[in-house]
Amino acid sequence: MTVAALDVSSFAFTEAAPAKVNLYLHVTGRRADGYHLLDSFVVFAGAGDVLHYQPGPEPLHLHIVGRFGRLLDASAAGADNLVLKAARALQGLCGTQAHVQGGTLVLDKKLPVASGIGGGSADAAATLRLLDRAWNVQASREDLLKLAETLGADVPVCLLSQTTRMEGIGENLTPAPHLPECGMVLVNCGQAVSTPEVFRRRDGAFAPRAAMPEHWDNLADVVAFLAQQGNSLEAPACAVCPPVGHVLADLSGQDGCLMARMSGSGATCFALFATPQAARQAADRLEDAHPAWWVWGGGLV
Ligand SMILES: C[C@](O)(CO)[C@H](O)COP(=O)(O)OP(=O)(O)OC[C@H]1O[C@@H](n2ccc(N)nc2=O)[C@H](O)[C@@H]1O
Numbered sequence: 374m375t376v377a378a379l380d381v382s383s384f385a386f387t388e389a390a391p392a393k394v395n396l397y398l399h400v401t402g403r404r405a406d407g408y409h410l411l412d413s414f415v416v417f418a419g420a421g422d423v424l425h426y427q428p429g430p431e432p433l434h435l436h437i438v439g440r441f442g443r444l445l446d447a448s449a450a451g452a453d454n455l456v457l458k459a460a461r462a463l464q465g466l467c468g469t470q471a472h473v474q475g476g477t478l479v480l481d482k483k484l485p486v487a488s489g490i491g492g493g494s495a496d497a498a499a500t501l502r503l504l505d506r507a508w509n510v511q512a513s514r515e516d517l518l519k520l521a522e523t524l525g526a527d528v529p530v531c532l533l534s535q536t537t538r539m540e541g542i543g544e545n546l547t548p549a550p551h552l553p554e555c556g557m558v559l560v561n562c563g564q565a566v567s568t569p570e571v572f573r574r575r576d577g578a579f580a581p582r583a584a585m586p587e588h589w590d591n592l593a594d595v596v597a598f599l600a601q602q603g604n605s606l607e608a609p610a611c612a613v614c615p616p617v618g619h620v621l622a623d624l625s626g627q628d629g630c631l632m633a634r635m636s637g638s639g640a641t642c643f644a645l646f647a648t649p650q651a652a653r654q655a656a657d658r659l660e661d662a663h664p665a666w667w668v669w670g671g672g673l674v
């Protein structure tokens with residue numbers, strides 16, 4: 374079904390689910406339960422999925438539409454979908470207090486799936502924000518963050534959807550200095566990459582916690598700082614998905630590219646540019662050269 378067929382324009386509630394981008398990602402250790410300790414500088418791009426909700430008497434159900442909707446199979450549109458898991462978690466929190474708990478959710482899936490930019494996590498976080506508002510739950514920020522943690526390591530940071538330093542396994546969040554205005558290009562080669570597999574393949578020494586400045590004077594300082602950091606998962610992701618190397622080379626070769634790196638566990642890579650306009654121009658060139666890639670260019674949230 375298309376979004377138009379569902380006529381989401383008449384839906385009462387809409388929430389953006391912006392893509393998460395790890396500007397650097399250091400794996401700093403490993404917990405006894407196997408989860409990895411991270412230090413990451415996370416920003417959110419203007420690209421994202423969109424969630425719509427119309428309250429109604431029927432049990433809560435989900436339609437998935439959009440460019441990448443068909444990649445989420447039937448089970449992902451059912452109880453396993455992070456959107457419905459998040460809705461159930463919130464229902465559990467508010468018990469019988471919520472006025473309306475049924476109706477139709479529509480997820481417009483614009484982000485590639487299993488791609489390192491937290492699509493599912495952003496959807497889960499957007500669901501918590503949207504239904505908290507729609508059902509007038511008025512949950513505290515702490516309660517929502519606790520629920521988010523139960524849904525996935527990236528969900529708490531996606532709940533905030535703002536420039537953040539993320540540590541622990543994703544639950545330890547502190548404000549990070551805002552970036553000066555800049556542009557970003559995101560590229561995904563079309564191959565889904567499994568997060569657990571990439572973590573499993575990581576080897577070698579752990580990376581240090583970065584010495585993050587308290588503020589940036591200009592974009593050049595940000596780029597100089599980021600050049601000293603890395604993504605500990607880039608090498609294992611390249612082993613699982615070799616096209617990541619080509620994407621990084623093509624991004625780095627674009628006019629005006631200040632730096633290029635992989636986000637999260639891959640395979641999506643990003644590049645920074647001086648302005649959103651410069652990023653959009655580079656995105657247009659990359660899209661022309663690689664019609665099979667998903668390419669986005671613009672600014673940050
Ligand atoms: C790599 C990142 O994208 C960086 O932002 C995230 O840490 C991944 O977050 P996520 O996709 O929400 O991860 P989850 O769905 O919670 O975990 C998927 C799997 O990845 C591995 N995992 C995840 C997060 C983490 N800090 N250490 C891990 O080892 C675990 O094997 C886990 O079973």
Ligand SMILES: Nc1ncnc2c1ncn2[C@@H]1O[C@H](COP(=O)(O)OP(=O)(O)OP(=O)(O)O)[C@@H](O)[C@H]1O
Pocket residue numbers: 445449453454455456480485486487488489490491492493494496497527566568637638639
């Ligand atoms: N709403 C959803 N959107 C995307 N994936 C979902 C959703 N619900 C469940 N999933 C499942 O979650 C898995 C991970 O998808 P997701 O797009 O969140 O990965 P990712 O971008 O690598 O995330 P991260 O950067 O947090 O590791 C997919 O294999 C998919 O089947």
